[in-house]
Amino acid sequence: MPKDIALGSAHAAPGQLTYGRWHAFDHPTGTPEELPVIIAQGASDGPTFWLTANIHGPELTGIAVIHDLVSAELAKRLRGTLVCIPSLNPAGFRIRERQPYFDPQDPNRLFPDRPKSGKPDDEPSFPSMQEQVWARLFEEIKTSADYLIDLHNASIQSIPFTIRDKVFYEADEERAAAEDLQRRTGELAQALGLPVTFEFKRKRYLQMKLHRSTSGAALNLARIPALTAELAAPQIIVPEVVQAAVNGLHNCLVTVGMLDEPLREVRTPQFDSDYPVRRESHPRSPAAGIARPRVRPGDFVRAGDVIAALTDIYGRPVGDGAIRTEQDGWILSISNGIGVYPNSIICGMAVRDDEPLVMKWDDAKE
Numbered sequence: 001m002p003k004d005i006a007l008g009s010a011h012a013a014p015g016q017l018t019y020g021r022w023h024a025f026d027h028p029t030g031t032p033e034e035l036p037v038i039i040a041q042g043a044s045d046g047p048t049f050w051l052t053a054n055i056h057g058p059e060l061t062g063i064a065v066i067h068d069l070v071s072a073e074l075a076k077r078l079r080g081t082l083v084c085i086p087s088l089n090p091a092g093f094r095i096r097e098r099q100p101y102f103d104p105q106d107p108n109r110l111f112p113d114r115p116k117s118g119k120p121d122d123e124p125s126f127p128s129m130q131e132q133v134w135a136r137l138f139e140e141i142k143t144s145a146d147y148l149i150d151l152h153n154a155s156i157q158s159i160p161f162t163i164r165d166k167v168f169y170e171a172d173e174e175r176a177a178a179e180d181l182q183r184r185t186g187e188l189a190q191a192l193g194l195p196v197t198f199e200f201k202r203k204r205y206l207q208m209k210l211h212r213s214t215s216g217a218a219l220n221l222a223r224i225p226a227l228t229a230e231l232a233a234p235q236i237i238v239p240e241v242v243q244a245a246v247n248g249l250h251n252c253l254v255t256v257g258m259l260d261e262p263l264r265e266v267r268t269p270q271f272d273s274d275y276p277v278r279r280e281s282h283p284r285s286p287a288a289g290i291a292r293p294r295v296r297p298g299d300f301v302r303a304g305d306v307i308a309a310l311t312d313i314y315g316r317p318v319g320d321g322a323i324r325t326e327q328d329g330w331i332l333s334i335s336n337g338i339g340v341y342p343n344s345i346i347c348g349m350a351v352r353d354d355e356p357l358v359m360k361w362d363d364a365k366e
């Protein structure tokens with residue numbers, strides 16, 4: 001028999017699709033904020049796979065992917081349980097903003113932090129309401145999830161890609177388990193079939209609190225294989241991207257033993273790379289002006305190549321009129337807009353990664 005799994009008012013039933021709502025919090029105006037929940041449970045036991053989307057309001061593709069992947073018919077074929085939350089951020093969805101209107105912080109940096117070691121805090125901490133909500137949801141993830149994939153979109157001009165986090169560990173004796181977790185996460189990323197980049201360099205990763213993203217916390221705190229999928233442009237639905245993601249997720253379900261079916265083709269540009277890559281915000285603008293890209297998402301560029309032309313508002317060159325990359329790599333995304341200031345990010349790139357796949361938390365503090 002499959003496991004007894006409930007999330008809010010959605011209660012899994014073997015061989016069926018069930019719907020419900022998970023109570024997040026109550027607004028001061030007296031109405032509840034609730035997250036939609038869909039559970040597809042197979043007739044036989046197997047892993048529990050969480051699929052979440054739309055934690056950033058304008059990032060809509062994941063909603064369509066969940067709608068296309070999950071059906072009553074899938075539940076009949078499944079082993080184990082698929083738990084889906086098509087919108088983690090209904091408030092951001094309503095106003096088409098990355099953040100919900102009740103909290104200015106990025107909601108994908110507010111999942112629980114690594115437990116503090118030893119010393120009691122001198123100052124009491126007052127977690128924001130969103131942090132309190134995620135702390136409760138994280139307990140649900142820890143209780144039931146064996147795998148988690150969180151669906152996002154990058155910029156208007158971007159290719160679909162998967163982001164993998166490094167696995168951090170506390171004590172030497174946890175290293176082997178950390179390596180095994182990273183290996184299993186790699187298998188899941190390979191099954192998803194999108195080009196894979198690791199997260200930012202560890203210092204920036206921790207500064208940006210990316211270990212407190214949905215998938216970062218699932219991987220590094222709940223210790224389950226977890227990924228972030230960036231499904232190209234926000235705000236719109238591109239059928240080919242939805243199809244690639246649905247096929248990739250089907251392949252994930254096959255790979256973890258939840259479906260006994262042939263793998264499907266995932267049609268998307270790939271990196272032709274024999275080394276691991278990590279993402280980096282590069283290049284950046286040297287000055288204020290108008291930046292016009294000279295590359296396309298998916299392009300491979302070499303150090304010294306021109307990534308964008310830089311002019312003033314009259315169209316006259318600023319400096320030598322070019323913004324160049326200092327690194328070889330693939331263009332993942334091109335920033336929206338053309339107005340730039342010094343250090344504005346021109347592109348997201350995937351560049352050669354020289355850091356280990358598992359790292360000790362304390363070594364990462366520097």
Ligand SMILES: [Zn+2]
Pocket residue numbers: 055056059152153
């Ligand atoms: Zn996002």
